[in-house]
Amino acid sequence: MKRISPLWPALLLTLSAHTALAQSTPGQAPPKLEKIEEVADDAVTITSKQQQQQKSGTQITERRDNSGNVVETTVKSGPSTYTLSNKQPTGTALPGDRTAGPLRGAQWTVMEFDLGQKKKKAAEEEATDNVPPPPPPPAR
Template identity: 45%
Template sequence: MMRTPTLWKILALPLLAVAAVAGAQTPAKPSDAPPQLERIDEMGEAPITVTPQAPKQQITEKREGGAVTEVKVTTGGSTYYMKPSAGGDLANSGTLRGPQWKVLEFDLGKKKQKQNEEEAADVPAPPPAK
């Protein structure tokens, strides 16, 4: 069995280490002097004018048999569709579905065709045969 004074030394060692670390992390007291400020020179006298641009809005109605069945609204960079909840006319129907937002559009075949056409236009025409 260990002696009591040696046991106390072993137990007190971690406590002394914690106290030393806590004492080292104590922040220094800030000085009472005001902070040094830098003088910023003013820029030219040109006034700043901001002209807001109204977002361009386009509304397209899809009709079948004279009745509006779908409305496409394009505002800014977003597009959404409004449709009636149970078929029929959009204007006379009492309930609407929530707007359907256009998130992504996949154009798998047309993009490749367009690239091929552009490449064909870039290739110089062969010289005429004599």
């Protein structure tokens, strides 16, 4: 008696399923399609972060260390200015650890004076206003 390999029945089953799928015909009627209303696309404007800050009047300046980490951030929003800086943990403490201490709050810049700056500028303007115009060149 001849022995039949166990792969032959699996092969025949696969072949019969393939031919059955190939013989089935799709429906004669096309599928019913729904009409989608045409809507005008709204214009999308993409602005950069700097343009958004200029519109809102906010200026953000970041200072980084040599490894590229942000060390200090200064924010000017209207008349107020404040500085955010990282608190450096002591020793091997990780941020949020009990030994690391509390978070550092924002430092507001209050009553900043420019002593002597306006006087110097005013004196320079007066000096340039009092200078007579140069004489015209001599006629030949």
